[in-house]
Amino acid sequence: MVKTCAILCAAGKGTRFGGDTPKQFLFLKDKMVIEYSLEVFEKSHFIDGVVMLVPQGFEDIVKSLKEKYSKVIYWDYGGKERADTVKKGLEILKNKCDIVAIHDAARPFITLQLIEKLVKEVEVHLAVAPGILAKDTVKFVVDGHIQKTLPRFNICLIQTPQVFKFDLIYKGYKMFKDELFTDDLQYVELMGIKPKIIENSSVNFKITTKEDLLIAEAIVEKGYW
Numbered sequence: 001m002v003k004t005c006a007i008l009c010a011a012g013k014g015t016r017f018g019g020d021t022p023k024q025f026l027f028l029k030d031k032m033v034i035e036y037s038l039e040v041f042e043k044s045h046f047i048d049g050v051v052m053l054v055p056q057g058f059e060d061i062v063k064s065l066k067e068k069y070s071k072v073i074y075w076d077y078g079g080k081e082r083a084d085t086v087k088k089g090l091e092i093l094k095n096k097c098d099i100v101a102i103h104d105a106a107r108p109f110i111t112l113q114l115i116e117k118l119v120k121e122v123e124v125h126l127a128v129a130p131g132i133l134a135k136d137t138v139k140f141v142v143d144g145h146i147q148k149t150l151p152r153f154n155i156c157l158i159q160t161p162q163v164f165k166f167d168l169i170y171k172g173y174k175m176f177k178d179e180l181f182t183d184d185l186q187y188v189e190l191m192g193i194k195p196k197i198i199e200n201s202s203v204n205f206k207i208t209t210k211e212d213l214l215i216a217e218a219i220v221e222k223g224y225w
């Protein structure tokens, strides 16, 4: 039976957001940002276990989350960069799962339907991720000056969970162990894989700055979530 585990990347400090509490532990109405993803993983028939990577200093919160969400099988401290965090998650899950979903805890609005589609598609495509096609005109800019306009219909803003056959992404992170790519897809793109993109809602945005939390609050307040 194919086993799918999630690596929940929650070890960031939230520099761009500011404040003492990392954004993934801030409350969004009645629960923490991170709990929105944990709840979906808990309910999903396509996720068998969750490994949570967290920053140092929030052990009480983390232990309470592990108690509350039965699918959290393990937690550990993340690394300096997101890629370092993912590497730790992959080592924890080595030989323990067939498919891995790597997700930003700062993206609270994932759905059961999205998880199901990503996990089903990865059987065929080996690497799959949600994304949204650019809705604005896109320019290539250097030192504040436009160099050229990029073809908008070929520009996709990539989200998470990024889902992989475990052995593939594990091999990618080993092959390019000195790289610190900003997402996980790049580790398999350089292996010649062309990951499949699943067009998704822009509601699955990443809470990065304070303004993003205001938008997230409005989404929850309006009952959109």
Ligand SMILES: Nc1ccn([C@@H]2O[C@H](COP(=O)(O)OP(=O)(O)OP(=O)(O)O)[C@@H](O)[C@H]2O)c(=O)n1
Binding pocket: 008, 009, 010, 011, 012, 013, 014, 015, 016, 017, 022, 024, 053, 078, 079, 080, 081, 082, 083, 085, 103, 104, 105, 106, 107, 206, 207, 208
């Ligand atoms: N060393 C890191 C850095 C980031 N993340 C996680 O990766 C996701 C996306 O990262 P980002 O939005 O950049 O979060 P931060 O690194 O916390 O933000 P900043 O860059 O503003 O510090 C977040 O859920 C974050 O917690 C992580 O697990 N480990």
Ligand SMILES: C[C@](O)(CO)[C@H](O)COP(=O)(O)O
Binding pocket: 082, 104, 157, 158, 159, 160, 182, 183, 184, 206
């Ligand atoms: C992984 C990611 O969310 C895909 O868009 C993004 O690259 C994370 O970037 P960050 O700077 O670590 O937030």
